[in-house]
Amino acid sequence: xxxxDRTSAAERPRGTLDRVPPAYWVVGVLLLVLPAFVSPFIxxxxxxxxxxxxxxxxxxxFLGGYGGMVSLAQMTFAGLAGYLVAIFGDSAVDTISxxxxxxxxxxxxxxxxxxxxxxxxxxxxRTEGIYTIVITLAIAAAFFYFTRQNYDxxxxxxxxxxxxxxxxxxxxxxxxxAFYYLSLFWAAAGYFLVLYLARAPFGLALQGxxxxxxxxxxxxxxxxxxxxxxxxxxGLIAGVGGILxxxxxxxxxxxxxxxxxxxxxxxxxxxxxLRHPIGAxxxxxxxxxxxxxxxxxxxxxxxxxxxxxxxxxxGFLVIVFFSPDGILGLWDKLRASMRRDPLTGRDRSDxx
Amino acid sequence: xxxxxxxxxxxxxxIAVGAxxxxxxxxxxxxxxxxxxLEGTYAVPGQDGMRGIELALMQHDHKAGGRDIEIVVQxxxxxxxxxxxxxxxxxxxxxxxxxxxxxxxxxxxxxxDYSKTQPDVTFINGISGAMEMTMVDPSPNLFRFNIDGAQWxxxxxxxxxxxxxxxxxxxxxxDYSFIYTQVFGFVTEFCxxxxxxxxxxxxxxxxxxxGSIIAALPDEVDAIYLxxxxxxxxxxxxxxxxxxxxxxxxxxxxxxxASVLNSQGRAKEALxxxxxxxxxxxxxxxxxxxxxVDAYRDAFPEGERFPSPSLFATGYYNATNAxxxxxxxxxxxxxxxxxxxxxxxxxxxxxxxxxTITLDENRQAIGTNVVTEVVEREDGTLxxxxxxxxxxxxxxxxxxxxxxxxxxxxxxxxxxxxxEY
Numbered sequence: 001x002x003x004x005d006r007t008s009a010a011e012r013p014r015g016t017l018d019r020v021p022p023a024y025w026v027v028g029v030l031l032l033v034l035p036a037f038v039s040p041f042i043x044x045x046x047x048x049x050x051x052x053x054x055x056x057x058x059x060x061x062f063l064g065g066y067g068g069m070v071s072l073a074q075m076t077f078a079g080l081a082g083y084l085v086a087i088f089g090d091s092a093v094d095t096i097s098x099x100x101x102x103x104x105x106x107x108x109x110x111x112x113x114x115x116x117x118x119x120x121x122x123x124x125x126r127t128e129g130i131y132t133i134v135i136t137l138a139i140a141a142a143f144f145y146f147t148r149q150n151y152d153x154x155x156x157x158x159x160x161x162x163x164x165x166x167x168x169x170x171x172x173x174x175x176x177x178a179f180y181y182l183s184l185f186w187a188a189a190g191y192f193l194v195l196y197l198a199r200a201p202f203g204l205a206l207q208g209x210x211x212x213x214x215x216x217x218x219x220x221x222x223x224x225x226x227x228x229x230x231x232x233x234x235g236l237i238a239g240v241g242g243i244l245x246x247x248x249x250x251x252x253x254x255x256x257x258x259x260x261x262x263x264x265x266x267x268x269x270x271x272x273x274l275r276h277p278i279g280a281x282x283x284x285x286x287x288x289x290x291x292x293x294x295x296x297x298x299x300x301x302x303x304x305x306x307x308x309x310x311x312x313x314x315g316f317l318v319i320v321f322f323s324p325d326g327i328l329g330l331w332d333k334l335r336a337s338m339r340r341d342p343l344t345g346r347d348r349s350d351x352x
Numbered sequence: 353x354x355x356x357x358x359x360x361x362x363x364x365x366x367i368a369v370g371a372x373x374x375x376x377x378x379x380x381x382x383x384x385x386x387x388x389x390l391e392g393t394y395a396v397p398g399q400d401g402m403r404g405i406e407l408a409l410m411q412h413d414h415k416a417g418g419r420d421i422e423i424v425v426q427x428x429x430x431x432x433x434x435x436x437x438x439x440x441x442x443x444x445x446x447x448x449x450x451x452x453x454x455x456x457x458x459x460x461x462x463x464x465d466y467s468k469t470q471p472d473v474t475f476i477n478g479i480s481g482a483m484e485m486t487m488v489d490p491s492p493n494l495f496r497f498n499i500d501g502a503q504w505x506x507x508x509x510x511x512x513x514x515x516x517x518x519x520x521x522x523x524x525x526x527d528y529s530f531i532y533t534q535v536f537g538f539v540t541e542f543c544x545x546x547x548x549x550x551x552x553x554x555x556x557x558x559x560x561x562x563g564s565i566i567a568a569l570p571d572e573v574d575a576i577y578l579x580x581x582x583x584x585x586x587x588x589x590x591x592x593x594x595x596x597x598x599x600x601x602x603x604x605x606x607x608x609x610a611s612v613l614n615s616q617g618r619a620k621e622a623l624x625x626x627x628x629x630x631x632x633x634x635x636x637x638x639x640x641x642x643x644x645v646d647a648y649r650d651a652f653p654e655g656e657r658f659p660s661p662s663l664f665a666t667g668y669y670n671a672t673n674a675x676x677x678x679x680x681x682x683x684x685x686x687x688x689x690x691x692x693x694x695x696x697x698x699x700x701x702x703x704x705x706x707x708t709i710t711l712d713e714n715r716q717a718i719g720t721n722v723v724t725e726v727v728e729r730e731d732g733t734l735x736x737x738x739x740x741x742x743x744x745x746x747x748x749x750x751x752x753x754x755x756x757x758x759x760x761x762x763x764x765x766x767x768x769x770x771x772e773y
Contacts, residue, residue, distance in 0.1 A: 041444030045437060149527075149556045151764070157528040157557055161432065161461060251462065255431035292441055295427060308427065309391060 031184060040176025046288055048248060051183035054284035055190050055241035057268040058277055059234035062194050065274040066203060067230040068210035071124065073136040075265050076143045077117050077235045078242025079257030084109035085243050086160035086252050087153065093160050096153065102166035110239045117235020118228060125227040140262040148254040159253025163246050174247060183244055187281065190237050194277040197233070206230055271319050273328025282327050290315050381420035382684060384675065385442030387435060387453025387463070388478060388668070390427035396611065397664040398427075398455055401478060404661065404669030405452070407651050408676060416676040417684025424448055430455060432462035439466050443473050449686050450474035450693075452671050455664065457482035457501070457530040467491040472689045474697070476675055479667025483533045483762060486716035487747060493690075495697050495715045497674050497704075498667045499631060499745055501530050502762065504605045505537025506721040506749060507742040508629035512602055513545040516627060518574040520548045521602065524565060524588070525579030527554040529762070534579050534604045536762035540749060543769040554764055559584055562591045574600060581606035589619035603628035608726055610662045613734040620734060623726045632706045633724045633738040634660050644669070644705030659733070670704045677702070707743065718746045 035043055060074045089105040091097040100108075124135050147154040165173035165182075173182055197203040206226050208216045213223045246252045264287065272283025294308040294315075323329040340346070386405060389398035405423070414421050424446045426438035435454045442448045450473060454463055460480030467475040468491045477485065477496040481504070486496050512518045521542065525531035539549050550573055553565055569576065576599050580588050585607050601622065606612075608628040613620060632641070648661045661669070678696035686693055702709040707720025720743050724736040748756035751773055759767045767773070 039444060041440060045440050045444070049437075145556075151527075158458060161458075162465065249433040249436055250465070251432050251436075253432065253458070255429075256433055292437075292445075295425065299425070 035177045035180060043180035044176040044248075046285075046292065048179050048183045050281065050285040050288045051187035052241050052244045052248060052284075053265070053268060053287065054272075054281035055183075055187050055244070056238050057265050057272065057280035057284055058187075058190050058194060059237040059241070060265055060269045061272075061274050061277055061280045062197075062237065063230055063234045064269065065276075065279075066194075066198055066210065067206050067227060069124065069227065069230070070133050070266070071120075071136040071231070071234070072133055072262050072266060073117075073120055073124075073139045073143075074234065074238045075257050075262040076140045077113055077120075077238040078245060079143070079147075079252065080116055081109050081113040081239035081242035082163075082246030082252040082256070083147065083154060083160070084112055085246055086163045089163065091160040091251075092162035093155050093158075096155055097160065102168075106243065109243065110236060113239035113242070114232050114235045117238070118232040121228045121231020121235075124231065125224055137259075137262070140257070141259055144254055144258050144262075147257065154254075157254060159251060159256070161251040161253075163250055163252060165247040174250065179248065183248075186240050186244060190240065191277050191281070193237070198277075202226070202229070267316055271316055271326050273326030275325060275328050279326055279328045286315070286319075286327070379419070381422045382416065382679065382686070383446065383448045384421060384423045384672075385439075385446060385448035385451040385453075386423050386425045387428060387438050387442065387451055387455075387459075388425065389430045389455040389459075390425075392429035394430050394455055397662060400658060400662045401455060401664040401668040403648070403652055403657060404665035404667065405672045407648055407665075408669050408672035410651060411647065412676045416679035417682060419679070419684040421676070421679075426453075428454055428459060430459060432458045435459035436462045436466055439463055439475075443470050448473070450476065450675065450690070452476045452668065452675065453478040454480055456480055457485075457528075457533075460485040464489070464491050464494055467494045474690050474694055476671045476697070477667075478671055479664050481533065482529055483536075483747070484529075486714045488761070490714040490716075492715075493694065495674075495694075495711065497670045497702060497709055497711070497717050499717050499719045499721060500747060501533030501605070502537030502540075502749060503717075503719070503721055503745045503747060504630045505534050506541065506629065506745040507723045507740055508602070508627065509538050509541030509543075509547065510545050511629075511723045511740060512575065512627055513542055513547045516575070516600070518547065518600060518602070520550050520573045521575050521577050522551045522553070522570055522573045523549060523577040523579060524553045524555065524569075525577075525604070526557045526559075526581065526584060527764070528557055530606075531579040531604065532762035532764065532766075535577070536759075536767060537749060538577060538602075538604075539769055540751075540759070540767055540773055543771060544773060546771065547769075549769040552764065555580075555584070557584070560587055562588045563595075566592055566595045566597060569597070569599070575602050576600070577602040577604070578607045579604040581609065582611055585612045586615050586617070586619050589622045590617070593619060593622055601626045603726070605630035605663070608724070608736055610658050610660070613726065613736070614658070623734065624728055626726045627723060627739070628726070628736070629721060629723045630663065630736075631719070631721060632663060632666055632736075633722045634735040635727075635737045636722065637738070638705075638707070640703060640707070641705045660735075666704075666706060670702065670706070670709065673704070674700055674702050707741075712746060714747070716747045718744055721745045 056074055056078045060071060064070045085105055087096060088098050088100050088108055090099050120139055124132050127135055148157055171178050173179055205221055209223050209226050217223050268283040268287045269280055271286060273279030290312045294311045298308050298311060319327060323333060388401050389395060409421060424442060426442050428434040428438045439451060442451055454460060455478050457480055460477060460482045461484050463475060464485050471493060475494045479498055481501040483500045483502055523535055525535055543549060551570060555565060578601055603626045608623060608626065645660050674697060678693055678700060681696045682692040698711055698715060709717050709719040712718055720741060722738055723740040725739050726734055727737040729735050755773055759773060
């Protein structure tokens with residue numbers, strides 16, 4: 001893993017703060033002061049949505065990149081958490097919504113989501129490769145149709161509207177700046193959690209399971225348990241993302257968790273790059289920018305705006321065509337070519 | 353470094369994008385944001401909606417109140433999420449002066465809630481038909497110039513009871529708000545006239561196999577009301593004919609829509625003679641309607657339009673026309689939170705192709721509804737023939753506001769079938 005290599009390459013022992021790479025400082029400060037420069041639309045709709053989708057895609061990056069399991073059910077976990085918040089908390093559908101306080105609703109929603117993810121994981125880890133994709137896709141499709149046809153709990157086609165975040169500390173968390181910081185906080189939390197786990201014993205064992213499950217089993221690791229635990233954790237991350245997504249659009253309905261959005265999450269993760277958690281967020285930002293501005297680009301070029309989906313698809317195609325590893329792979333390629341000596345073709349750092 | 357550079361690059365790019373989204377100036381062009389479904393199930397009707405907007409703009413030379421008109425289009429896929437995102441982009445990013453849209457029911461409810469958070473922008477509905485949009489917690493800056501799904505049923509219940517002589521009816525409908533609203537309108541009128549609705553069947557949107565429903569249909573009813581649309585309608589008719597069904601049918605508004613009447617195959621023939629109702633009829637001889645149809649046919653080459661404008665084209669056409677007329681009245685003055693513009697909209701008497709439209713105190717249209725019957729034209733195509741015109745249909749369907757409020761909102765079982773409301 002890139003991340004693992006980088007830390008082991010540290011030349012001398014340093015203090016905790018010193019060990020934070022400068023890039024983190026730059027991005028961190030930029031993200032923190034961003035609200036001073038840009039409109040609430042960019043904060044809420046572009047950045048906020050990117051963070052939220054990135055968080056859901058991060059759960060897939062974690063499963064896929066570190067666990068070697070590609071799951072299409074991540075949007076389903078996110079959607080379930082969103083639905084549970086609407087069902088136990090407040091919404092405009094007061095015949096179903098229980099109206100319980102937020103401190104009960106949110107933990108309950110997350111616990112149930114993790115349980116569901118564990119169950120799905122327990123089913124899915126019995127399969128490998130393309131079969132995992134198929135079984136998780138089947139779960140996503142089944143959940144979508146179930147929510148659309150169940151009226152007693154999920155309110156069918158309509159779903160729930162007016163699902164709003166609690167007014168904590170007197171802040172309207174759906175305001176541009178407030179939602180930006182809220183989503184930034186959870187995106188950062190998810191990011192560092194995955195980064196930390198990748199180097200923790202659990203994460204290392206998981207990567208071992210990914211690379212050679214037989215050897216890991218021979219070494220005494222419980223392969224199935226590690227994989228199921230990865231699903232549970234990914235379910236938690238996706239669940240947090242799902243709750244934020246529901247608050248952002250203030251509603252949840254079967255359309256939010258349909259097959260299309262489920263596949264979008266995979267597209268985001270792949271376009272960004274599965275090798276490092278930052279890939280999920282880069283992919284989400286590109287997805288959101290394309291989704292919002294593709295129509296304007298076409299119209300600016302004097303073309304009919306109706307074909308904007310084509311532009312979105314082409315954008316993704318170009319990225320994946322030039323770099324199967326997504327944007328992260330593109331960056332690595334660029335760096336490798338800069339390091340290479342154009343005359344000898346050898347790595348410059350190897351030269352005396 | 354990887355992350356740092358990419359992160360900061362994208363941030364810079366974003367700031368650059370943000371800087372270009374400045375609001376329109378007072379003497380410059382007026383920007384209208386259009387919210388329309390150009391993807392998903394309703395892409396084809398959505399495109400016809402765009403034709404309605406273009407036609408209205410063409411007839412106005414793309415000018416109103418002495419200022420040029422520019423439009424910014426934002427597509428939705430008829431989910432409330434996409435409508436909300438689209439509206440946010442139009443208002444907060446593109447800085448449009450007002451918004452026209454959306455197309456479908458659930459979107460309308462999302463836009464109603466959003467419009468309350470943007471008090472200085474005016475919203476004019478496209479063709480969303482959900483009753484709640486203007487009935488429940490109406491928003492002061494949201495205007496709707498089309499009558500809603502329940503109003504589209506006005507006249508039908510009375511007609512099938514008195515003229516057709518149907519005393520008992522079972523209903524089949526897609527399981528979502530728009531059809532609840534349509535059935536709501538039908539049931540209240542039909543039952544008040546003396547009829548009885550024996551059973552209501554609900555099928556999920558997108559049902560392919562109607563076998564079990566067809567088997568469960570009662571034999572002893574006089575007619576079956578069909579609240580289906582698009583592919584569902586065609587599938588049902590196919591399977592119903594194959595099963596040898598011969599009951600009398602009654603159509604909801606989208607059951608006899610152009611997309612079903614122009615579908616391939618013989619299934620649609622079961623619709624010949626079926627009574628229905630809605631805001632427009634293909635063979636209406638009102639000069640306002642024929643003029644509009646001619647203009648529509650002239651404006652777009654054959655093959656790039658429907659034989660005659662759909663409900664969706666008319667809805668967006670009326671909304672755009674109302675806005676342009678009021679811009680003329682206020683001479684393009686949108687200052688002072690668009691107060692004058694909104695005043696004009698509230699008090700406008702819109703002479704539309706589908707009759708005269710005025711707004712009530714919730715800024716909801718009071719307009720004309722028509723009862724139609726499907727006929728076969730000489731060239732073999734099907735069309736909706738005008739049977740009866742009901743004028744001045746208001747949102748409470750002629751009931752007092754109190755009596756109407758007592759009915760509750762449309763749902764699977766609501767309202768009950770009673771002889772008096």
